[in-house]
Amino acid sequence: MTFIEEGAALLPELVALRRELHLAPEVGLELPNTQARIIAALAGLDLEITLGKKLSSVVAVLRGGQDGPTVLLRGDMDALPVTELSGVDFASTNGSMHACGHDLHVSGLVGAAKLLAAHRDELAGNVIFMFQPGEEGDGGAGLMIEEGVLQAAGDRPIAAYGIHVAPGASGVFTSRGGPLMAGANELRITVHGSGGHGSQPHTAMDPVPALAEMVTALQNMATRRFSVFDPIVVTVTQLAAGSAINVIPDTARLGATVRTLSQESVDKLITATKELADGIAAAHGCTAEVRFDVNYPVTVNDVERTREAMDGLRSLFGDTRVVEADNPLMGSEDFSLVLNEIPGTFLFLLCSPADVDPATAAWNHSPRVLFDDAVLGDQAAALAQLAFNRLAVKP
Ligand SMILES: [Zn+2]
Incomplete structure (x- = not known):
């Protein structure tokens, strides 16, 4: 049998x-x-x-x-x-x-x-x-x-x-x-500005537009800084800022899942996401706090x-x-x-x-x-x- x-x-x-x-x-x-x-x-x-x-x-x-x-x-x-x-x-x-x-x-x-x-x-x-x-x-x-x-x-x-x-x-x-399967990583960015009255943004440092630029810039990063032959996926799944509609908040946050197929991509992401967030935040007079956590590594089958x-x-x-x-x-x-x-x-x-x-x-x-x-x-x-x-x- x-x-x-x-x-x-x-x-x-x-x-x-x-x-x-x-x-x-x-x-x-x-x-x-x-x-x-x-x-x-x-x-x-x-x-x-x-x-x-x-x-x-x-x-x-x-x-x-x-x-x-x-x-x-x-x-x-x-x-x-x-x-x-x-x-x-x-x-x-x-x-x-x-x-x-x-x-x-x-x-x-x-x-x-x-x-x-x-x-x-x-x-x-x-x-x-x-x-x-x-x-x-x-x-x-x-x-x-x-x-x-x-x-x-x-x-x-x-x-x-x-x-x-x-x-x-x-x-x-x-x-x-x-x-065979991707590595799973978590990216969290907090943009620190300084809040104010929604009618007078020039007297505040609004973290919201900076964060919004990061959402699209992350997609450009995925294709402009990473090889198509070792691709990554970045999906922003969480956005949070503000509690009142007429108040500019002090901070704005995003969360994203990031999938990778190599350790090289993980290493590169740790610096690339920080450069991206710091650079965009600075351009808006804000600062960024970046956290990148490796959840599960890439599943690699022995050939x-x-x-x-x-x-x-x-x-x-x-x-x-x-x-x-x-x-x-x-x-x-x-x-x-x-x-x-x-x-x-x-x-x-x-x-x-x-x-x-x-x-x-x-x-x-x-x-x-x-x-x-x-x-x-x-x-x-x-x-x-x-x-x-x-x-x-x-x-
Ligand atoms: Zn399962």
Whole structure:
């Protein structure tokens, strides 16, 4: 039997687990019910289980029948503060939603643990199953690294793999070597002027026009100072100034999300945004305070591991179901922190339901997004195969 057939046999229980999690999503770093559900689902598999201290993570180690290296498989666990409008009959009613499909990630990783545990004797080495809370901006991967997930089996993993679901033609895996997802950064600028009467701007130092110029200048910076071959995205999402309509305020503020595909861009942004804000503020007789925070780094797939992973999945699922991604996505992932330490691969598994047109499907984080959990058997099989291919006992 192949992992596909064995995964298919697990499908009913994986779907049931996914739907149970979907019905009762939890947000952030503390996900006690999700954690309890994972522990229950792994019961009887003879795994070494460690629970997180600063977050409700689950780390499970499977020891193979022979000694050998270690491979890490990861699934994130957290939901989003989104009120669900998907219309499915197992929709959440608690005001949060698994709108990024992490319920499938948990279930798929449980499936992989079951498949690999059943083949323990054929493995020379260990598998770490990393069930991670707090992916959505809470830095759960970083906390798990601090708490020792990479040392959970003793030696550091030689490879790390993760799968993320997304809308698209159901059952297709897609990835690429090199940068796969953008780094996420936060830019905050406060312009300090001096307030006054709205009718007499010449007696004040109005910070509002200076801030308004910065909003458009940032777009010029993105294309004039950064190469089209290493692009960035700057989106100003927050503007704040003043409280009364006839009063010039002392300060005006903006917030922007900035996406990058290289560390060089991050380094350059730190100086370029400061020069831009200082220069424009000075031209208006104001001063600027600039804060640039790196949230998640760029998700970079190891080129060699990715080629091997894609080839392995092609042998399992056939060429038409494994597609090289043309471009990176400008979304971000904290699995990037694992891939900064361990060479590995992050892949997307597309899974729009048959009656949804992938071209117009609601995307991850939408309250209307739909994921077809019929892929869970294949998702478990893919993760199991990626680990198996690196650890199988050599005849
Ligand atoms: Zn996600």
